[in-house]
Amino acid sequence: MGFCVDDYARAAAPVRWDDIDLTVFRDRPLSPGTLRVLRYMCDVESHTVCYLRDLLVTPSHADPEVTTFLTMWNYEEYWHGEVLADVLSAHGVPTGSAHVREVRLRQGWRDKLAPIKQSVIANLVGDDFVATHMSWGAVNEWLTHAGYTRLMRIENHPTLTELLSRIAAQETRHIAFYATQARERLGRSSRAQRLTRFALARAWQPVGANVMPRAEVRHLVGHLMSGTDGDKAADRVDSKIDTLPGLSGLHLVRRRTESLLRA
Incomplete structure (x- = not known):
């Protein structure tokens, strides 16, 4: 069976973490490298609404299945950012509206031009842009899921693993939509x-990578995708990209991560 958008819309909900005691991080805090990665992930999850803004000026906005999904996708991603913000707060890392505003204002003129550039290019391409949007989304969600999985294994912290497992379960549904489309x-x-x-x-x-400082992108890639296990994770994502019609052999994730690690 294909992905049922109506079923997804009815089931979409904030990821639950009110039953998890975050005070355990006082006695067993996360490593500085992992906290830096979580800061990156939190900022990107909180930026999802800005990505949605740019997508709604493209042909994707005309497809009701796509816009239904994007509405719920944005809703769930918002709560992913909130979960990660609470983990950071438990470690004394500043979060909240002031920080989110700072991240958005940091984009400067690029942020102002992004929806204009996206609209012009996408509408010149026409309906085939939606295929690119869906493929791009699938790649991003596959990589995000791989990143959460790698972080669980690297840190091996029961509380973090439980939280990230719940987020990853929702990301799996996001993957299903993007990949099917x-x-x-x-x-x-x-x-x-x-x-x-x-x-x-x-x-x-x-x-x-288009939102965060270059040093933070390199740290993320180095922390999650370096070494033998990181290479294997990149190759697994690339093998999934290979299953999409016309996209085999790109070796996209491996090439990009290796390039960042060399920089």
Whole structure:
């Protein structure tokens, strides 16, 4: 069976963490490297509404299934940011509206031009842009899920593992939508395949790379995707990208992460 957007919309909900005692981090705090990664992840999850703003000026806004999903996706991603913010707060790391505002204002003129640039390019491309959007989303969600999984294994902290497992379970539903849409749309348009392959090969970067400082992007990649286990995680995501029509052989994640690690 395909992905049922109506079922997803009815089931979408904030990830639950009110039953988890975050004071355990006082006696067993997370490592500084992991906290830095969580800061990155929290900032990116909290930035989702800005990505949504840019997408709503593209042909994606005309598809009711896509907009229903995006509404609930944005809602769930908001709460992912809140969970991570509470973990950071438990370690004395500043969070809240003032920090989120700072991250958004830091984007400067790029933030002001982003929806204009996105609108012009996407509407010139037309409906095939939606295939690119769905494929891009699938790649990002696959990588996000891989990142949470890697962080659980690296830190091996029971409380963090429980929290990230709950977030990852919701990300799995997000993956299902994006990947299903991408396969269907790429499968019926060779032009969409060419456009998507070109866009990913030329412009895709790890999630949040266009928002976070370069040093933080390199730290994230180094913490999660370096070494033998990191290489294997990157290859697993690349193997999933290979299953999308017209996108095999890109080696996208491995190439981008290796490039960042060399920088």
